[in-house]
Amino acid sequence: MGAQSALGRRVATDQLLRAALGFLADRVATRLRANERAGRTITVRVRFTGLRSVTRSVTLPWAVSTTLALAELSVDLANAALTDHPGEREITLLAISVSNLVAESTLQLELPLGLGDEPHRPGTAAASARWALDRAVDEVRARFGRDAVGYTAVVFREARGVPDEFRELAEADRDVDR
Numbered sequence: 001m002g003a004q005s006a007l008g009r010r011v012a013t014d015q016l017l018r019a020a021l022g023f024l025a026d027r028v029a030t031r032l033r034a035n036e037r038a039g040r041t042i043t044v045r046v047r048f049t050g051l052r053s054v055t056r057s058v059t060l061p062w063a064v065s066t067t068l069a070l071a072e073l074s075v076d077l078a079n080a081a082l083t084d085h086p087g088e089r090e091i092t093l094l095a096i097s098v099s100n101l102v103a104e105s106t107l108q109l110e111l112p113l114g115l116g117d118e119p120h121r122p123g124t125a126a127a128s129a130r131w132a133l134d135r136a137v138d139e140v141r142a143r144f145g146r147d148a149v150g151y152t153a154v155v156f157r158e159a160r161g162v163p164d165e166f167r168e169l170a171e172a173d174r175d176v177d178r
Contacts, residue, residue, distance in 0.1 A: 001039070002097030003027045009049060012091045017078050018071070024096045025071035026150065032098060033138060038063035039098035042070060044077035047093035048085070056081045063102045066130040067137075070096065 003024045010016055021044070032038060042064075043057035056077040064070060074096050082088070140149045 001028055001031055001035075001037070001099075001101070002043075002095060004045070004093060004095030006093050007091060009090050009092055011089055012046075012078075012082055014079075017075050017094070020094050021074040021078060021096065022067075022071045024094065025074055026067050028096055028098055029065055029067040029070050029134065030138065030141075032065040032101075033104070033134060036104050037101045038065035038104040040064075040100040040102070041098065042073050042077065043097045043099065044074050044081065045093070045095040045097075046078055046081045046091055047095075048088040049090050049092060051092075052088075053093075054081045054085060059100060063100075063104070064098075065104055066127065066134050068130050068133075069127070070098065 005020055005024055007016070007020065040061075040063045041057055041059045043055055045053050045055045047053040058073060058077060064073075078094065137149055
């Protein structure tokens with residue numbers, strides 16, 4: 001299961017990677033959860049100018065379906081691809097795919113056995129918080145539509161900045177404080 005985004009010809013900045021891969025991770029993770037699936041292998045494809053593409057992947061010992069875990073792992077993989085190709089600074093496409101899919105089971109919290117709090121491993125405190133957040137976002141979107149709620153970097157990326165409604169609200173608050 002995957003998604004990709006054509007970017008035109010853009011310099012690969014950390015901000016661009018986080019926003020674009022966050023958007024893609026949100027799409028893929030939402031579809032995974034809707035199908036009650038999670039995946040162990042995350043693959044990122046980065047296409048440079050001249051249509052040359054490179055991929056990087058990681059296979060985890062556990063399956064993930066949370067948006068933030070998928071986004072963070074994808075950014076790390078994209079950065080690894082860019083580091084391996086220092087002469088390539090402009091990119092034209094980013095893609096994420098999740099494979100090695102398994103049925104997503106109910107989240108089981110782990111006992112604190114000194115394993116550390118790996119934020120991507122299901123059952124840890126951090127991962128269970130992410131799991132709950134994603135389910136809440138899914139429920140709000142199911143009731144009020146996909147545009148009702150989202151992750152900040154994704155929402156602002158699509159709007160290319162702060163939406164006018166937020167700006168007007170902030171200006172109104174500032175006027176009241178004076």
